[in-house]
Amino acid sequence: MRAQSRASRVVMAVGVVSALSLLAACAGGEGAPIGANADDNSTAADGSIVLEFSQWWEPELPKGSLRGMMDEFEKANPGVKVKLISAPYASTQQQTVAGAASKTLADVVGLDGAWVNDFSKQKAITNLTALMQESGYDDSELASQIKVDGNTYMIPVVNFVYPMFTNDSLLAKAGVNAPPSTRTEFVDAAKKVTASGKGNSGWVLPLAQDAPNGIQNDVMSWVWASGGSMLKDGQPDLTNSSVKSVVEFIKELNDAKAIAAGALTMKEQDKVEQFTNGRVGMMIDSLAHINLIRENAPDLKFSISAIPAEDGYTGKRGMPYASWGIGVSENSKHKKEALKLVEFLMSKDTNSKLSSVANAFPGNKESVPDFVQSDEMFKTAFDIWNKGVPANEFTGLPTAEDLMRSFDVELQKTLAENQPVDTTLNNAQKAWSAKF
Structure with a gap:
């Protein structure tokens, strides 16, 4: 890796x-x-x-x-x-x-x-x-x-760069003919792949708290893709509409059981393994894993595309990177x-x-x-890289891993315990503000 x-x-x-x-x-x-x-x-x-x-x-x-x-x-x-x-x-x-x-x-x-x-x-x-x-x-x-x-x-x-990977064979079998470009299309595709049976899931999301970089790569990347931000004037701004819409979007996918099982303890390497084994339709991942996937699954038909944007968004898309x-x-x-x-x-x-x-x-x-x-x-x-804008707001922040983890803790409460989204964001905002 x-x-x-x-x-x-x-x-x-x-x-x-x-x-x-x-x-x-x-x-x-x-x-x-x-x-x-x-x-x-x-x-x-x-x-x-x-x-x-x-x-x-x-x-x-x-x-x-x-x-x-x-x-x-x-x-x-x-x-x-x-x-x-x-x-x-x-x-x-x-x-x-x-x-x-x-x-x-x-x-x-x-x-x-x-x-x-x-x-x-x-x-x-x-x-x-x-x-x-x-x-x-x-x-x-x-x-x-x-x-x-x-x-x-x-x-x-x-x-x-971290674009979206799609298993084109799974999507095609589910009646999805092209990688989704909007969130609505993504939700539709994820639900269809999950409904296609054989234990397949539409999306894979790693949220392990001991390796919380999924918050950066797989959660906040949706905010940046639509020109949103988790900061305002260099300070935490987690209760804004851009972040809220992403958490609601993820909750919708979770409630529909369109996210691969075990997300709350899954790490990045687990995500890549599930995609490589042909069990999930879509993931956000590092470009460098292209050759790894090709080597380990030479028959897997997959493609990459920009992370889907919020419906109606026409600006440059933020592209998460490390x-x-x-x-x-x-x-x-x-x-x-x-x-x-x-x-x-x-x-x-x-x-x-x-x-x-x-x-x-x-x-x-x-x-x-x-x-x-x-x-x-x-x-x-x-x-995709040249058409978009490099985006990673965690870079340069104090105790960035702690920020990811505290957000992860609250997000898991929404997904596993049905904690209201507003409560999740307010709690995360308080935790982040204390770090700043």
Whole structure:
């Protein structure tokens, strides 16, 4: 599974003591060395500067591809070497939290957007706006930047979009000839697939509270798809009509038993498994799972399309996404060189190459991944991406996982206990306001 599905998960702030305990616990594992500031290892024997670059990307990419890019960077920047500190996402997550708390982050650090607020407040990652201005870096080609209090702390390097997947065979057998484009069409299709029998369900919705990213990817994505928002002036706004209509929409599907059983304890990987096994008609999921589904179910006929919008909506559709982000340690001794590495990864050619091998969309507006020329489904996704607006309001929020979980708790009360929608939204609003 690609890291962007996990990348939508977030890290809660931890104290220095617990963070250091995590660091100690990971000390013997893969990617255990962390932070150029833990000891003075920032100069090679030949006098070259050594940049440490911690990330979870290398295990997700074809073998040798990221190292090859670093070799290209070193060739173009004599006197600078890059040491990759690579580990799976979960390990990198733990180590980055520990490094942020103890001020021992690597010079260049892979970031999940949901970590940025906490790390910036800890002064663990540097203000990239100021660093780019000092270095004269032109950021006009960057597709997006993640800001806190008006300053950039993370740059999305590649983006993983979350469109709607449809099992075309199940839909056709249920009398649905095309993927739905509106909520009314979606409800109709979901009910028809469920009524077709053989234990099939119209939609799969993961709402496990211990991995609550379903609130981001599978719930709020409906709000963003129709131009709505869960925020107002940067503060929680969960009682507005856009959010309410989505919760009512989900309740309608739940009451009609059109959602796959076990939603309240289901995680993202369970959702993908159910779709791959041909048991559900529709799901919202990461584009990167296309190849996984093809590999595990070569006979499954499926397609992707934009998330259906509210009836009558004609504006640009918000497209949920997750990113491999990048930042620079505040305590790095080599910020200038670190920014050069960031600039290299964001350059048109390198970003095209990286997005191609990652099956992702580029963070440089001028870059085009190779697969959009050779794979019709990826080309369709790229067209959806370009016609819509990237949307993920959880990025940059404080304790984003807690926000997802508190909303999840209340939503489950509506679905399982018939709690009134207004009560659910008012309770979630109170919980969120306390976090802000």
